[in-house]
Amino acid sequence: MAHYEERLEKDLSHIRQQVAKLSARALEALRNALQAVTTGNEKLAYITILGDGRINRAHRDLDSQCYRFIALHLPSAGHLRLISSIIRTNLQLERLGDYAVTIAREAVQLSRPPDGLIGRELDIVSKDALIMLEQSLAAFNEANEDQ
Secondary structure, eight states, X not given: OOHHHHHHHHHHHHHHHHHHHHHHHHHHHHHHHHHHHHHTOHHHHHHHHHHHHHHHHHHHHHHXXXXXXXXXXXXXXXXXXXXXXXXXXXXXXXXXXXXXXXXXXXXHHOSSOOOHHHHHHHHHHHHHHXXXXXXXXXXXXXXXXXX
């Protein structure tokens, strides 16, 4: 393998690792926010709110790495489509972190956790959403087109 191709694959591998880390952070933030709102755990809500800065920094770093990759390697076809999808995914992961903060803030504002029918529905919807998100992130991180 030529030196250029080795460098390209190394840089691409590093970007993929960063996407996996950001995915894990965003997923954890959403899990924590949903748990905070369903259990009334204010401490967990505040941890989620304060942790958003890490997600934002990781988003900016990944964004910079993607644009640096484009400038350095001038990718075409498959690599360019991959980097383009990573940039779009990166934006959505950062937005997911923002949604987690919004949910956590609501958890702090609630006088008590939702109960009754709305509590059960919230629990069902949040579990389903987390499962779908986990599956989507796993498929993206593993480059599994079939999933």
